[in-house]
Amino acid sequence: MRSRLTAWQASFLAPAGLVWLCLFALPLASFLVFSFWSVRARIMRPDFTFRNYVATITEYGDVLAWTLLTALAIALVTTLIAYLFAYAIRFRAGRYGDLLLFVTLIALFGGYLVKIYAWKSILGRDGIINSLLMFLGIIDEPIGVLIYSQGAVVITLAYFLLPFAVLPIYGSMRSIPDDLIEAARDLGAGPIQAARDMVLPLCERGINVAFLFSFLIAAGDYVTPRFVGGGASMMGHFIETQFSFGFNWPMGSAMSFTLLAASLAVVSLFRFGLRRSLAR
Numbered sequence: 001m002r003s004r005l006t007a008w009q010a011s012f013l014a015p016a017g018l019v020w021l022c023l024f025a026l027p028l029a030s031f032l033v034f035s036f037w038s039v040r041a042r043i044m045r046p047d048f049t050f051r052n053y054v055a056t057i058t059e060y061g062d063v064l065a066w067t068l069l070t071a072l073a074i075a076l077v078t079t080l081i082a083y084l085f086a087y088a089i090r091f092r093a094g095r096y097g098d099l100l101l102f103v104t105l106i107a108l109f110g111g112y113l114v115k116i117y118a119w120k121s122i123l124g125r126d127g128i129i130n131s132l133l134m135f136l137g138i139i140d141e142p143i144g145v146l147i148y149s150q151g152a153v154v155i156t157l158a159y160f161l162l163p164f165a166v167l168p169i170y171g172s173m174r175s176i177p178d179d180l181i182e183a184a185r186d187l188g189a190g191p192i193q194a195a196r197d198m199v200l201p202l203c204e205r206g207i208n209v210a211f212l213f214s215f216l217i218a219a220g221d222y223v224t225p226r227f228v229g230g231g232a233s234m235m236g237h238f239i240e241t242q243f244s245f246g247f248n249w250p251m252g253s254a255m256s257f258t259l260l261a262a263s264l265a266v267v268s269l270f271r272f273g274l275r276r277s278l279a280r
Helices: 002-034 051-092 094-107 112-123 128-135 150-174 178-186 191-202 204-220 223-228 235-244 249-279
Strands: 038-040 043-045
Touching: 002 249, 038 249, 051 094, 051 150, 051 191, 051 204, 051 235, 051 249, 094 150, 112 128, 112 150, 112 223, 150 191, 150 204, 150 223, 178 191, 191 204, 204 235, 204 249, 223 235, 235 249
Parallel strands: none
Antiparallel strands: 038 043
């Protein structure tokens, strides 16, 4: 009976497993195979060589490091703001918590390019910030460094990724009973101490998920750096170029898997560091 029940449950999982196999696992495996091939006369040759990975490190090593640092800054800023916002929704907002959560969900439905163009108009030379500063007499001419800079990339991506980071952290906080926070306050813990010593350790999983989403999406993005970052500043731009204009799929695949491996290493280090810091 138990084996029949297991087979019955597996039949329900079969369609989802088939979709995962066809749309994710097989394409990923094929690109992994392509990464060891070579291109001669704009034709892919089924060789087995590590030349593409060596070229990725030697030619794009500085871009890879800059991409990881930028994605790390975006993920840390996004995760920190998401934790504070989720804490406010769960423990401080009271009856307005559901409204703030609804606003967070509504932000998910905004178009990606719409948000990019919105921040481009806000940070531009004729944008809202420069216009306000000139109206107040703080500056005499528009500030050009607000747009087409890494700061603009961090702000735009952090704004876009914030709802994706708030929801898993808030989901972890939902399981924390109010009695636990009240007991901590009865023992003399202030709001900051309670949030740090009681809530933070219980939200480890949600924080890891929020950082994972923020970092991986930011590391692989190439649209935002193109529109508000001033062009080729992230690894995603060069990967996209290899697949589109260069027609060098083996090189693009090697760059993609190199970025993926480096990103997973950073995420693992963050998870390890967070666990060590919370264990103290």
